[in-house]
Every structure is written in C-alpha cells, then in structure tokens.
Amino acid sequence: MHPALQGLLTIVIGVGSCIGYFWASNQFLDRVLFPARGPNAGRNINRANMIRPWLFLFPALFALTLYLAYPVFETLRLSLTDRDQGGAFIGLANYTQMMGESKFWEAMGNNMLWLIVVPALSTAFGLLAAQLTDRIGWGNIAKSLIFMPMAISFVGAAVIWKLVYDARPPDAEQIGVLNALYVWFTGNDPAQWLTIPFWNNFFLMIVLVWIQTGFAMVILSAALRGIPEETVEAAIVDGANPFQIFFKIKVPQIMPTIMVVWTTITLVVLKIFDIVFAMTNGQWGTQVLANYMFDKLFRANDWGVGSASAIVIMLLVTPILVWNVRQARKEMR
Incomplete structure (x- = not known):
C-alpha cells in the first residue's frame, strides 16, 4: 500500500473509531444502563452524567496505564531480576553491578555537565532573543528563524551538525563549516572535533542549545509582553537605563516563567539520547545515561542493568517533573 494512502487510512480508522466509541458509549449509557424514562428518569440522568466523564476519559486512562504505568512497574521488576538465571529475583545486584562500571559514572558525569550547561545557555539565549526581537520591526521574522530548529x-539536527564538524584529509577540500574556517584562519590541519576528550561534550551540547533556544524564546517572549507597562514607565521616569530596566524590572517579574523554561529544558537534557547516539554513539568520553541504557538493553542484551539505568533516569526526572507541574499550576492561577 502506498505510504500516503496508508497514512490517510490510519487517520480515517483512528478518527472513526474515536467517534464510534463516544457515540456507542453514549447510547449504552443513556439507553441501556441508565435509560431516561420511567419513574427513575431523573435519578438515571444524574447517574449517567456522573459516569459520562469517566467513560470519555477511559481511552486516555487506558492508554496511559498501558504505555506509561505498566512499563514503569515492569522495568522496576526487570531491574531486580537476572535474565541468565531465567528471570530469578536477585535484589539490588544489577544496581551494584551498574555502579561498579566506569561507563555508568562517565554517563552520570556527562549528564550532570549537560544539566549545568544546556538549560542555562538555552534559557539565557532564549531570553536575549525574546528581548531583542521585541524591539525590532522584523522581530517576527527573526523569531521564526530562531524557532525553526524546533521543527527538526x-x-x-545531529546529522546537520555532524556535517558542520566533518573533517576531511588535510589535502582535501573541507566540507565541514567549522574545519573550513579553522583551516583558513589558522593554516593547521583539520581537527576531529567530536573525538577531543571533554570538549567534544560541548560540541554535542551546542546542538541541543540550538534547538531549545527557540522554545525558550517563544515562552519568555510571551512572558515579557505580559509585564505591565506601568512598571517599565515608572522605571524610565526614575531614570533607569535599559540594562537596569531589563535586569531589575523585567527579569524579576518573569522569574517564575524562567524557572519553568529552565526545568522543562532540564527534563529534555536528562533524557538526551538521539544527539549522542547519532553523532558519537557514546564514544570518546561522551556517554550519557540514555545511551548507556540503550547499550545495555539492545547491545549487551542485559535487561537487568539496562532496566536499572532506566530506573535511575526516572528517579532523576521525577522530582523535577513534579516541581515543574506545580510551578505551571501556580502560573495558571
């Protein structure tokens, strides 16, 4: 079947099934389970109205249970078993083995480095872009260009930046933009940027900063526009310069939004996998937790240690996620 036809058929079946479910559940509720007729009509209508929201929520709750809740408990179970022993319970042995591996601590260290650098730079660049684009006539065009990497x-994005870092032999023409500039300005041989220990992590981080800056800019731009003009005008009357207005008037008022953006990007960083996998595959000291988990589960075929590393990622993500949700609810009040 042609892919376009297959996609169209999937949409038709999916949407049709949803409409059919809601129609059939309404009919069953109103005509069979609690019919709106007879002496108990009023009571039946009230009962139906109490059940109807849960009936409509059932598909979403079922999907969340099947694809989120069940995998969490199954992963926890697998992290406490040994495949070589037929799935026998071995307690925390997988966690002990994981913590005894240098690759795990390399991944932990790199994840902490990503957590320090990427959210800070993405939020800072996003805030700077939001402030500057609000002050120029072609700001909407600039915002579109900055936000465009979010669509990739x-x-x-990893493939694009891998080409940017590409290195050809010294006697060949360089197709990597970074090496072309490096060779032209310094006259040195092209560098293998992604194999340089420690610094290669920063070359990978640039990719995520490039993507997430657009997200931060959009959210923070909306927050900046929501600042009351009276506070800015009062600061101008008092003789404040643009830097004082920005850092002492605007930034404090949007600090809750800045923190929400920061923590949202932090969640992305904790689960980072695609960029590292596509660019270095965790080699040359660039291993991260998600890539370590992938290696254990699908390369080493070790479901115990792989599941244990997945639980570690979940434990790192959960408190930040809970805090982020609470902050977002406060913003909505």
Whole structure:
C-alpha cells in the first residue's frame, strides 16, 4: 500500500473509531444502563452524567496505564531480576553491578555537565532573543528563524551538525563549516572535533542549545509582553537605563516563567539520547545515561542493568517533573 494512502487510512480508522466509541458509549449509557424514562428518569440522568466523564476519559486512562504505568512497574521488576538465571529475583545486584562500571559514572558525569550547561545557555539565549526581537520591526521574522530548529528532529539536527564538524584529509577540500574556517584562519590541519576528550561534550551540547533556544524564546517572549507597562514607565521616569530596566524590572517579574523554561529544558537534557547516539554513539568520553541504557538493553542484551539505568533516569526526572507541574499550576492561577 502506498505510504500516503496508508497514512490517510490510519487517520480515517483512528478518527472513526474515536467517534464510534463516544457515540456507542453514549447510547449504552443513556439507553441501556441508565435509560431516561420511567419513574427513575431523573435519578438515571444524574447517574449517567456522573459516569459520562469517566467513560470519555477511559481511552486516555487506558492508554496511559498501558504505555506509561505498566512499563514503569515492569522495568522496576526487570531491574531486580537476572535474565541468565531465567528471570530469578536477585535484589539490588544489577544496581551494584551498574555502579561498579566506569561507563555508568562517565554517563552520570556527562549528564550532570549537560544539566549545568544546556538549560542555562538555552534559557539565557532564549531570553536575549525574546528581548531583542521585541524591539525590532522584523522581530517576527527573526523569531521564526530562531524557532525553526524546533521543527527538526533531534536526529536530523545531529546529522546537520555532524556535517558542520566533518573533517576531511588535510589535502582535501573541507566540507565541514567549522574545519573550513579553522583551516583558513589558522593554516593547521583539520581537527576531529567530536573525538577531543571533554570538549567534544560541548560540541554535542551546542546542538541541543540550538534547538531549545527557540522554545525558550517563544515562552519568555510571551512572558515579557505580559509585564505591565506601568512598571517599565515608572522605571524610565526614575531614570533607569535599559540594562537596569531589563535586569531589575523585567527579569524579576518573569522569574517564575524562567524557572519553568529552565526545568522543562532540564527534563529534555536528562533524557538526551538521539544527539549522542547519532553523532558519537557514546564514544570518546561522551556517554550519557540514555545511551548507556540503550547499550545495555539492545547491545549487551542485559535487561537487568539496562532496566536499572532506566530506573535511575526516572528517579532523576521525577522530582523535577513534579516541581515543574506545580510551578505551571501556580502560573495558571
């Protein structure tokens, strides 16, 4: 079947099934389970109205249970078993083995480095872009260009930047932009940027910063526009310069939004996999937790340690996620 036809058929079946479910559930509720007729009509209507929201929520709750809740508990179970022993319970042995591996601590260290650098730079650049684009006539065009990387998948962005870092032999023409500039300005041989220990992590981080800056800019731009003009005008009357207005008037008022953006990008960083996998595959000291988990599960075929590393990622993500949700709810009040 042609892919376009297959996609269209999937949409028709999916949408049709949803409409059919809601129609059939309404009919069953109103005509069979609690018919709106007879002496108990009023009570039946009230009962139906109490059940109807849960009936409509059932598909979403079922999907969340099947694809989120069940995998969490199954992953926890697998992290406490040994495949070589037929799935026998071995307690925390997988966690002990994982913590004894240098690659795990390399991944932990790199994840912490990503957590320090990427959210800070993405939020800072996003805030700077939001402030500057609000002050120029072609700001909407600039915002569109800055936001455009968000439309690219992480793998697509990784391929683009891998070409930027590409290195050809010294006697060949360089197609990598960075090496072309490096050779032209310094006269040195092209560098293998992604194999330089420690610094190669920063070359990978640039990709995620490039993507997430657009997200931060859009959210923070909306927050800046929501600042009351009276506070800015009062600061101008008091003789404040543009830097004082920005850092002492605007930034404090949008600090909750800045923190929400920061933590949202932090969640992305903790789960980073695609960029590292596509560009270095965790080699040359660039291993991260998600890539370590992938290696254990699908290359080493070790479901115990792989599941244990997945639980570690979940434990790192959960408190930040809870805090982020609470902050977002406060913003909505």
